[in-house]
Structure formats: C-alpha cells, structure tokens
Amino acid sequence: MAKKYHQGSDLRWITITTLLLAIGVILRLISPNIGGISLNWNIVMYVTAILLCRPTLKQGLGIGIVSGIIATMTSKAALPYANLLSDPAAAWSCALLVKTRIFNIKISRICIEPMIVIFITTFISGGIFVSLTKIVLALPMSLYLYAMLPAVLLVAALGALAGQLFYFPAARIFNSDGSEKNFLLKNINLNISKGEFFVITGVNGSGKSTLLLSLAGARPSYFAGFKDSQLFIDDIDIIKSDSAVLNKKIGVVMADYEAQLVTETINDEIAFSLENAGLSPAEIIKKRAEVLQKVGLKNLGNRQITSLSGGQKQRLVLAAILAMDTEVLVLDEPVAAVDPEGAREIYDLLYKLNKHDNKTIIVVEHDLKYVMDMISHMAVLENGQLMFTGEKQDCLKYMYTNKVYAEVIPLRWKIRWEMEQGLC
C-alpha cells in the first residue's frame, strides 16, 4: 500500500494546525529579539503541523495563507506585507517536501526530517521576504547580501534546532504514528460486496465494534490509528472516503440503540431524520408509512417510545435508518438486549431486507445462535487481527480447525461437519 498511515480527516489537520499556529504566535511575541534576529516560531509551528498531518498541497497552501495573515499582523519588520507572499509559498513547498518524503532520513534511529524541512522552509520564506523587502524599499545590495541573507540563514538554523526538539513531544501528543501498540486493528483487509449478509464475530474485546465503527466511517476519520489496512464495501473505499459521502451510503444501528432515539413518539422519530434531509411533509408521511410497515410497527405511530419493548425500540431505530435509504446497513449486536422471540423477529426482518431489498447487511455478533441461517459471508477477529474472512462455510471450517473462537460454532453445524468428516 502506497499510503502507510491514514492521517485523519478535515477536523484533525485543522485542529492541529490552528493549535500550533496559536502557540507559534504567542512564542513569537514573547521571544527575545537579539541584534534584530529572533526565532521565527510561526514557521516552526506550521512546518510541524504539516509534518504531523501530511496535508495535500492545497491544504498546505491554506496553512501558509493563514500563517501569512497572522505574521503580517504581528510582524515588526519594515515590510510586514511581504509575509502574505513568503509564507504561502514556503508552506506550499514544505507540503511538497513532506509529501515526497525525500528527507525522511534517520540518524541512529532519530528522524531528522523536521530539522531539514524547517531549515529549507524558513530559508525559502525568509529569502522571499528579504528579497521583496529589498526590492520594494530599494535597499542597497550590500545590505541584502551581507546582512539580510545571512540573518535568514541564522534564523533558519535556529528554527531547525528548535523545531527538531519541539517535534518529538508534539508527535507524541498528536500522532499515534509509529508505535505498534497504538493500533487496535492491524492488517485489516476487508472487502464486502453488495448484497452480502456479512457477520463479524469474535470474543468481547477483540475489536469487533471498532471494526464496525470503522466500516461506518467513524474511526479512521477521527483517529489516525489505522495501519496497513483496506476497507471496502462494494467499491466504496471506506478509509479514503469523506464521512459525508459515507453517511449517504451506510446506515448504522449502534449497540446502545437507545442512544439513537431522540424524540417522544414513533412518528416523530422517523420524521426527525427525514426532516433534516429536507423532505416535504407529504414525502415524509409516505416514506414513514412505508418503513414502519416494513419493520412491523405500522399501527403504533403515536405510541410513546418509552412504552416500547427492547425489540420494538430496536426495530424503530432500524426503521429510522431505513428511511434514509442507505444501501448498506451496519448493526452492532442488534439482539443483545432482546428476548429470543424479539431476536428472531429482528433477524427475520434483516434477512428480508437483504433478500428483497438487496441491502448489504453487516452485523457484529458474539453469538451466532439467531443469525446462523442468514449469514452469507463472515469474518472472525482475534486481538484486533482479522483471522479469516470469506464465505460462511469456509470461515466456520477455519474456526473449527484452528480453534479460533470455536465456542461460537453452532452445535448443528459442528455435528454435521463432524459426521461428514467421519469424526463422530
């Protein structure tokens, strides 16, 4: 895989950059100015941000523009407006340098990329800055060559040292980059095709729910901790897609389904998401009737949600998700809090949605009792590793033979298999 670490979503790079730039401004204002030379903390900070987030070139340019505006307003230099050109240009070059990773060099296990990149970036920024100042203010060449440029080199060298020292604590705080133990899920390569009834199983704590949330687009976007992994649901690249795109395609029913119920009555609950999606009242009523019919809550529209049983609540959440018409439904232990009768109802319903409406269903379950007959494909997780993924029969065989969470294999399957193999 070309891209080793997925470095998070919009929120992450914006948060880190803003925070570091703010620290940079403060440090710049309070840093001592010795003989006209002071450390340019702004540059150190945005380079650190770019190193941590590895943004696109466009995002790098954006960081530069913001930094340029800040520098213009806080600068005590003769021509502060030069920052508006020098910073964006330098930040863009920095993003380019970081992207190509040409300076990703290690000297006795210490990565000196920050030092080199900060030096070059400061030199570019300072170079442009002093050149502009010279031209606009028509300063003598000797001043430019023997005072201003050497000053830039000195500031760059100082910045490189300070940045190198600052980078490590910053990386520890903001990045899970590097150390293995931070990755709960490792080497996950999962491809789920359209129309599959896919079950992910494993013991409690094996990473099932994390994987499920990842499939719904939550985890990889908000945390950087996803290593060497690829997640695909029917050609949608989960790790690379924006959550806005995923929201339209994937509906999620969480393990704590009560947390998803926000209104008082069944009718309001279904209307809530539809209203937010901008449907007209007539459309909402039509759609609502349709989904309530599907989940078997047709005549209960005015019932208070608090008066519903666990199974009914679970089906209501499902109806609210169905109303959004996503191709994929993702459910975390949908029958955990439901009695056997309710459990069968929910799985029968999911089976119908899978077969008749061709929805892709992805379920996390630590017990296969009620779902066994519906499964088409399955995966088994152990300690955050995907041990097997494939067709149901193959996966069960793998689990049986290798004793990977073999306790969950239904007795019926086990007996049939053992008889076929002449084991009993």
Add this chain to the structure above:
Amino acid sequence: MLKLENVSFAYAINNKIFDDINIEIDTQEIVAIAGRNGTGKTTLTRLIMGLLHPQAGRIKLDEMVISDKPPYIIAKNIGYVFQNPDHQLFASTVYEEAAYAPKQLGMTEEERDKYVKQALINTGLWDKKDFMPQTLSLGDKQRLSIASALAANPRILILDEPTSGQDCRERTVLLRLMRKLNNNGLGIILVTHDMDILAEHAHKVVVIADKQIAYAGTPRELFSDEKKTIELGLELPETVRISKEMEIELSLTPQELYEKITAGRKKNA
C-alpha cells in the same frame, strides 16, 4: 427446601402478577425459572429475596418463614446476582467489593477473610483482588458479582440472566463455575431465556405463565412435549431439535447428543 405457599403478589391493585402460587424448590439443585417476558421471573426472585413482600401467602426456607423477615436475615441464606453487574459493583477494589456483604452481615474479620478468599479463588478472581472492579471485562465483572454474593456464605444463589451480554467463551466459563458451585452444595436458582443453557444445566425447571406456575418438573419431561413448550412461550433447545430431526432419543446436552449419535450408528452397523 425453599417453599412458596399460596403466594399472591401485585404491584398495583387488580393487576396480579402471581395469584396463589405454590412451589417447592430443592436447595441442592440447579433450578431454572423460565417464561415469557413480563411474566414475573424477576419479581419471583425478588419475593424470595425479601426485596418485595407477598400480599398473601408465605415463603419458607426449611422450617423458617422468611417472607416476613427483613432482607438482611434472608441475605445470610440467599445470595442475589443482578442481571447487569454494573448495578451492583461500587467498591474501589475487587477484594473490598467481595468483602462488603460479609462486613454488613456482621461476620468476624477472620470469618470474613476466609469466605472472601474462598469466593475469589472459586471464581478465579484471586489474582485480580487489587484491581478496580470497573476496569474488569464483562465476564470478570459478572463473576465478581457472584463472588460478592458467595462471600456472604449463602445456601442458595439466585442468578438473574447471568450470561446476558457475554460472549460464548465467557459464558462457558461462567456456566462451568455455576456447576462447580452446585457440586459443592450450593443451591442455584437460575433465571434464563436461553433454553440451551436450561437444557444443559438445570435439574428442574419452573415455568411461569398467566400468574401461575404453569410447569414444574424436569427439563426432559418439559421438552419431550413440544406443543406444551411452545404454548408456554418457550422454544425447544437446539439439542432437542437436533435429536428430533435425527430421530434419535431426546438429548438435552451436547455430550448426550454425541453419545446417542454414536450409539445409533453402532446399532445401524
């Protein structure tokens, strides 16, 4: 012997949960309580624990009437484990958690240490005695609730849906523990929805339906009558279904099923 004699109970007037029920529960056995949702399984266990009081009738443990006794007297004889372990864990270490009930029941320090240690060893939590209960896995938490109940040295332990939320591995460990405790002489009252667990582990089963005890007897007898099982709102355990499909003698446990299958093959051969 735990006896309920002519017990009636209602939360609200004219809405009886139990109407004049009589049961005898052997305090040496694993007795399962089953029934549809809302039939009063948990209510029954709370009546036994003295957390609720019957409006009519009485509950006796051997010759002692317990239904008019305060809960702490009953607690010396009967331990209770809630369905959700988080509802009963509050101390800062596993050891303190288990030691809480014996302390409240006024045991001497020596006695207390003995029972707490025994309970934690039995439940496999002795190595984790200094851990914080909230940091344990769900399976460990559930076993800690059991240890806390055991530390009071009761004769009977009531388990309300002890396996809910647990994965199959944790479940196996828990049920094995329950069997071990029963073999050591502890009576178990097990409230469960799971007919597979009931078939495999219960000696007797009490089914509640329509404010009455609709069935009291062995699981084997119950499940051999499929029609009645369904009527009572229960389903057949997987082992029973498989033995029916394979047309072999009714088997309750997987082990029994395997034996019958092998025996059937030999006969055919």
